[in-house]
Amino acid sequence: MDQRPRILIIDDPRSECRLPAPSALGHADVTRVADPSAAWDYFRETPYDAVIVAPQPLIDLRLTIQQSEQRQQKLEALHRAGTDLTALDTDQIPEMNVQTRTELLKQNLTRSIHDLLHFDILEIRLLNRQTGQLVPLLAEGMTEEAANRTLYARPEGNGVTGYVAATGHSYLCPDTTIDPLYLQGAHAARSSLTVPLIAQNEVIGTFNVESPKPNGFSLEDLQFTELFSREIAQALHTLQLLSAQQTCTVAESINAIHREIAMPVDELLTMASGLLDRLSTTDPDAVSTVQRIIQSARTIKQNIHKVGDDLNMSPVRPAGTKGINLTLLKGLRILVVDNEERVRQSAHLFLDRFGCLVETAPTGMEGLALARNATYDVILADIKLPDLRGYETYCRFRQLQPQSRMVLVTGFDYDASHSLIKARQDGLRFVLFKPFRLEKLLDALLGPGSPAIRKDGTPVTQATPT
Known part of the structure; x- marks a missing residue:
């Protein structure tokens, strides 16, 4: 009896990114379907172990969904909810920093996902482009281990979430017990659905939902989730731009402070150090006072650096x-x-x-x-x-x-x-x-022999003053 995993791939030839069979699936029994509207027949008639969906034109998805008035109403509700994700009154905007707006967005996301998509177990992660790490933003119903798990945007070794972030393809897992990529998220989860969050044609994160039932998600769920993921991605992209703008403004302010105080503090240090050289060792109180002045001057500079570090400014x-x-x-x-x-x-x-x-x-x-x-x-x-x-x-x-x-x-x-x-x-x-x-x-x-690098090759992160 053939025990190979059965994989259904919905791969529209008009898609900008055609999907190869993932190497992590080994010698899977792969079925490719080019027509998204016909995929449901395959999915209904054959018990597939996983469904992978390449990015498709938005108009095709909408045409598929618009087959019934009820679906159209749900589509419009999703769009309205997406618009409301970051909606603020004009008098609220000056009073809210990025962190406050992030919390508001998380609340709106949770409510919309529960009310419209009826998903109770969910996770959203954001991609850190410098490190490739998928940073948790929102988790509901996940185990603590899963919510805090370190994941990277890589097709192998980082679960379904890492695969989706690396490839930009959606992944529907009908049965988690036999899926080769799945890593446990919610306790006793039996099926999962993961879609990429794409803004400006780039993956910026992932949206994952899970169910305690096998085959807990249909292709219709997949389509609606992909559509709403576009709204989520746009809201998060706007928030990231706002955060970058605020960080840039703060960085410019800190650099300006550096420029203004650097030379006066240096002058204070040189005068105090010269005075310390001339002071008699018989006057320990005066020596102690000058040493405190020197230390305070250096602390001023270090504290300005610390502000930048606390804000994670690069x-x-x-x-x-x-x-x-x-x-x-x-x-x-x-x-x-x-x-x-x-x-x-x-x-x-x-x-x-x-x-x-x-x-x-x-x-x-x-x-x-x-x-x-x-x-x-x-x-x-x-x-x-x-x-x-x-x-x-x-x-x-x-x-x-x-x-x-x-x-x-x-x-x-x-x-x-x-x-x-x-x-x-x-x-x-x-x-x-x-x-x-x-x-x-x-x-x-x-250069070679730098004091910034120890003999064992590891960096020296902080030098200690005498």
Whole structure:
């Protein structure tokens, strides 16, 4: 007796994406149907183990559904419900942030799905495009394990939900006990129906419903669910755009704060560090006060970074940085010593947004004062400082912080004292030429032997100040 899984594939040749038999189903007994309106006869006459539906033109689905007045009324009700998912009074809009609107959308979704589709067990997940993870948004009737399960948009190893997200095809499972893709969602569920959420021709998530009965969903349920999924996807897409806009506005505000306070805080740090050097050790109270000032100044910067982290803001990847793991920059402590204010500002502009903890000094002596009172992962120093020159700059900083990566910065002027040659002979590996490009700066920070990467290859996520 043939024990192979029986699969019905509804694959309209006019569809933009024709469906291959999924490799996860192995040697299944596959029946392909090109006419959606004829698929019901196959489904009714033969006990299929799964039904997979390729995306079809919306007009074909509507023509199929419009065969009865009752179906047409249900279609119109679904459309009205979809329109109402994100409907707000004009006086409500300014008072609601993205989180509040998300909660309202979830309430509207749950009510509409219960009232119109009559589904009591459901789950909606959103696709994180950067990681491929399917993040839970809404779950009703699912077990705690299923609701918190980590899933990715992959055709194998991530259940029906992962398959649907990866392929963009709907999946009807008449009997969960024999389906090779199904992972348990609701307790004692015997059938399931999963459709992709598609907006702007891209999968943005999945909509899954389950039933305690075998063959709990018909092809008509599948068609109505696909139609309503379009309304859900549009509502979620609008919400994602709003969230992105709000995050962008907040990010711009935080970057503006960084720009305004970075240099004044650096000046406060250099003055306090210089004062700490001059204070007598016989006045411990004064030393303690200055140390608290220094720590408070650094805390100001760290707190601004923390606000961005709490909002899960990801900086826009600059041009020329493809293939570079920018997350390695987070927490990297960097000292920049250069008498040009433009260079010091550029260091903040380039690196603050990636989570680097940047401090700057305009003179060699002020830079050395900072280096005596804190530990840095990288020190960038100009070879032509007003009070310290060339090879001596390298030696003084190297003596104070032998564990730090030293990077010397220079223009294209003639190096009469051969500072760079001497420093290279003494172990210097990195030189930046002004005006340096971002990719060159990142190469100096993250190149071989970078302090951002441990010897075992794992990233150092946070450096600790002394």
